[in-house]
Amino acid sequence: MQAATYRAYGGPEVLRVEEVPPPPLADDTVRVRVHASSVTTADWRLRAAAFPGITWLPGRLMFGVLQPRRPILGGDFAGEVEAVGPAVTRFRPGDRVFGFSTFGAHAELLALPEAAAIAPIPAGLGFEEAAAVPFGALAALVFLRDFARIAPGDRLLVIGASGGVGCYAVQLGRHLGAEVTGVASAENLDLVAALGADHVIDYRSADPFAPGQQYEVVLDTVGASSFARARAALTAQGRFVPLNIGLGEVVQSLATAVRGGQRVVIGVSKDTRADMEAIAGLLGSGALRAVIDRRYPLAEIAEAHRYVEGRHRRGSVVLTIAPPATPAAPAGSEAVEA
Secondary structure, X not given: OEEEEEOOOOOHHHEEEEEOOOOOOOOOEEEEEEEEEEEOHHHHHHHHOOXXXXXXXXXXXXXXXXXXXXXXXXXXXXXXXXXXXXXOOOOOOOOEEEEEOOOOOOEOEEEEEOOOEEEEOOOOOOXXXXXXXXXXXXXXXXXXXXHOOOOOOOEEEEEOOOOOOHHHHHHHHHHOOOEEEEEEOHHHHHHHHHOOOOEEEEOOOOOOOOOOOOEEEEEEOOOOOOHHHHHHHEEEEEEEEEOOOOHHHHHHHHHHHHHOOOEEOOOOOOOOHHHHHHHHHHHHHOOOOOEEEEEEEHHHHHHHHHHHHOOOOOXXXXXXXXXXXXXXXXXXXXXXXX
16 A cells, blocks of 8 residues: 655654555454545654654654654545445444544554544545544543633633634634634734634734733643743633643643643643544534645645645644545535634
8 A cells, every 4th residue: 555654753854655565354343445645744743753842852753763664644624435344343444534543644544443433424425525624623622621621711822823723622612602802913813714713813913912911711722821921811710721831831730730820721732533523513514614725635745744834724624545536525514614
């Protein structure tokens, strides 16, 4: 099968498209013919071994000290089940599925356990639209629902509201009942408003933490702020929730948990089957929409990585791998073309 591989850490030039053996099919495994994937922040960080802060050493130990242990990147995927192991009961060949696998999705075939974060694609949603969603939506859902504990009526500030996680955080924040303010550049404010933000702020011309602003939750999806800056705009029990963490955020999280009052809340998304099924339900109902910035064929994966690493994308960057005829999306669930 064809797959994009990296045999050494480095820039986008380390990526190659080559022929590799197909993944084996175990008793409890679903093997998917991947029609579309996406290139995420996680992909370029793994490729470059750009693990932030104190995660550098654990990252190298986990993923390969001198070279990558697993040469095929790609977490987001959408495609059709090609084969299933004898113990699989939830899926059968021909099913249209999507989900998140951490590794292996930048290839024509992907094998993962039946119990992994995989769900049926909602009726009428195309493969490219489905592949644009899992990484960003799963992160946004878990950080808002489980870590920030957003409640109806809370005021939520999303920093990086047009990015790969932020565009889903805006939508999910509204779905969870929050009053959402999205921070982005001026050229992206219309997109953020179209996704449901109640208020938008151009970070180049206005300070989201200016006097008079008050939020129960500040979600920083891009590492552009800090607890020190956010404190003045947080309520007495407000939560600062950063996706990018270093030693400082770990210490602050422990200290504020003991002290009480305003808190720094950190965590890691576990990417579960139940959450993937919840995302599928929201897509099917129209409460959540895919946001696609650019599309690249597998052969241009290095260019896709360069674009994502530039950190100015609007939504998801989709990788087409074996695109079939795609059905039209039903009203209310079509992708937003950023």
